[in-house]
Structure formats: C-alpha cells, structure tokens
Amino acid sequence: MLIIFGFLVAGFLCGFLLRRIRIRWVGKVTTALVWVLLLFLGIEVGSNRELIRSLPSLGLEAVAVSVAAILGSCLMALALWRWTESRKPSGRTGGGDNEESEKEGTVR
C-alpha cells in the first residue's frame, strides 16, 4: 500500500517539477498500461470458470454499487448546493470576492 502511495507522490512531484514542459505522451503511456492491465484482468476472469459463471450476478452487484454511489453523492451535492445558495445574501457584506457567486445565483 505504501509503495503505491510512493509511486503516486513521486509521479506527482516529477510532473510538477517538469511542469514548464508539457509532456503529452504520458497520457498515451497511461492508456497503454491500462489496456495491458485490463487484458490481464480479462485473462484472469476468463481462465476462471467459476468467475465466468457468476458474471451475471457480479454485473448486478456492480450496477447496485454504482446507483448507490451516484445517489449518495448527488444527495450530498444537493445539500451543498442548498447551503451555498442560502448563504448567499449574507455574503453581500463580504466584499468583492462574492460578487461572482451572487451573479450565479440570479441566473438560476
């Protein structure tokens, strides 16, 4: 687990240090690596008969998780939206920085 974090942070730092040069081929490398890894995931699934048999129920579970995840995050987003909207009038005294958000409120 720590190794994973190490690679993530190291990658972030390298990218940040080299930020003056936009290195575009990294995206292509990422895509290629994803292809390779998912090919291997497929191979592992395909060579496991039991997994193949349970694919339909795994698919159902997957849909259940994604629907739950979307509903959960949308409800929290709604709460945040109501909160930002309700706080807007009091932000009027807050100075210039809030003007942009006030405009946003009137459009909706």
Added chain:
Amino acid sequence: MKDSLVIIGFFIAGILLGFFGLLPESLTGSGITMYALYALIFSVGFSVGNNPGILKEFRRLNPRLALLPVMTILGTVAATALLGLVLPHRTVAETMAVGSGFAYYSLSSVLITEYKGAELGTVALVSNIVREFITLVAAPLLVRWFGTLAAISSGGATTMDVTLPAVVQASGEKYTVLSMYHGFVVDFSVPFLVTFFCSL
C-alpha cells in the same frame, strides 16, 4: 465513450484468451502486472502534477463550492457502505472499495484486482464504467432532481476529462473550472481510498 469501448474490448479479449487457454500460464503469474500497475500509478500522478492550468485555477474558486469533492467522496462512501450492509455476498469494506473508484474504472479495477482478486476487480470495472455511463446519459436529469452540482458529483473522478462536456452542458458553462477541480481532487483520492478500503 470510444475510450470506454476500447477498454471493454481489451477486457473481453482477455476473457476470451483466458477462456480458451490461448496464453502460457507463465505470462499471467509472472508479476508483470505489478510493475505495470506501479508505472500506471506513477503516470497518473505525473499527469496531475504536470497540469499547471488546473493548479492555477484553484485559487479563483468560490470557497464553499470547493467543498464539492469532499461531498462527493462522503456521499459515495456512505451510500456504498449502506449497500454493503444489504448485499448478501459483499462486506461493507468491499462495496466501499468499489464505490471509491468514482467512475475511474481502469485504475480502481486494477488496484482492487491486485488486492482482492479478479472477482471484486470485475465488479469494480463494471460498476465504475456504469457510473461514467449513467453520468454521461443522465446528467441533465440529475441536475433537475438534485440541483446544479449533482452532475459534477455523479461524474466523480471523470469530470475533468471524459464527462466534462456532458457535465458542463447540464450544469452550465461557468462550472467548467469547478468540474475540472472536482475531477482533479477526486481522481487523486482514488488510489488512496481504494487501497485503504482494500486493506480493511
């Protein structure tokens, strides 16, 4: 959309190769997946760090809306934890790990496969593809039901690239920066949260 189809294509090709035993056993057991995974994680971090545009835009955000990625993460983790209590064959930690992919199906499925095996990895792949797909298709509906920010929240880690056009169309153009910032933060949380829930 095309990218997702190619991804599914590779996955299905792998299933067929494995099913008909067209590959030597030594290839799958050789640990190259681990090295490929490390390289993938490195390049994910790299591309985030190498994007000065987003980093600069951070400062211009409405401070309250900057909480949106946190809301997305909390909402997803809470809801998938509840689902984990209900689903018969899954533990709470497992559904939270799958949910923590935040539609970033490639990275989350690969990580989960490494830690929890191919079965949960497959669930993660399908689940997070479905999340991206629902966001692409239902963004206007989500905005109508759950307010302007819902489409961004639903898109999870993909709102800075794949689902950005759909999300911005549903929420409004002025939310482009928020959407990208949201994707950026959630994206970066995926490896942390997924490995964390897998280790529980």
